[in-house]
Amino acid sequence: MNKKQLLVAAIENGTVIDHIPAEKLFAVVNLLHLEQITSAVTIGYNLQSQELGTKSIIKIADKFFTDEELNQLAVVCPNLTLCIIRDYEIVEKRTVDLPNELFGIVKCTNPKCITNNEPMRTHFHVHGPQRNALKCHYCNTVISLDGVQLIKP
Ligand SMILES: [Zn+2]
Known part of the structure; x- marks a missing residue:
């Protein structure tokens, strides 16, 4: 495993939102109402990214959002990557789709x-x-x- 990819700790189950442009991080936090979540939320802010220069990443343990909740994120960041984690494995990886x-x-x-x-x-x-x-x-x-x-x- 490449140590450089482990800037933010792995989670056992939950949702990872990656490739957030750093300046959009707080908009994503607000859209997902993370202030109301009681499980562990790990935020990596201004991490190095080859594609974006800097990016942010959010890992939310034991939380799975609906497609409707996640697709709202396309309004602020059309190129987010969503990963669903179960038992430390990525079981689903997709980008967001702007709803109609x-x-x-x-x-x-x-x-x-x-x-x-x-x-x-x-x-x-x-x-x-x-x-x-x-x-x-x-x-x-x-x-x-x-x-x-x-x-x-
Ligand atoms: Zn109007």
Whole structure:
């Protein structure tokens, strides 16, 4: 085993989220509501990465997220790698897929939008041929995926 790959301790069971651009780490923590998790969470911040320069990694012991929860992460980092670990082995490895609809994660930029004026969750449809924009279900405002503002938990 290459010691350089062991910057963050292995976990027996759980979820590993890898290739997080360092500046997106806290957005991922917020989206997964890691502050509410009671099992061990290990965060490696600003680790060296050949592809990204620096990256962050999160290991969450004894926690398996739903596809819906994990796919929300594509809003902030389209190239994350997810690994599901059971008995110290990677049993599933995949990237995130942006879902067609997003509920309650992205803020509408239109101040007159009903979602900014009523206590209701936002609803966006993925928009455009490159799927790189979001369209508000209520006011049709189109937001580029690069510039989304997340709703603070
Ligand atoms: Zn709107």
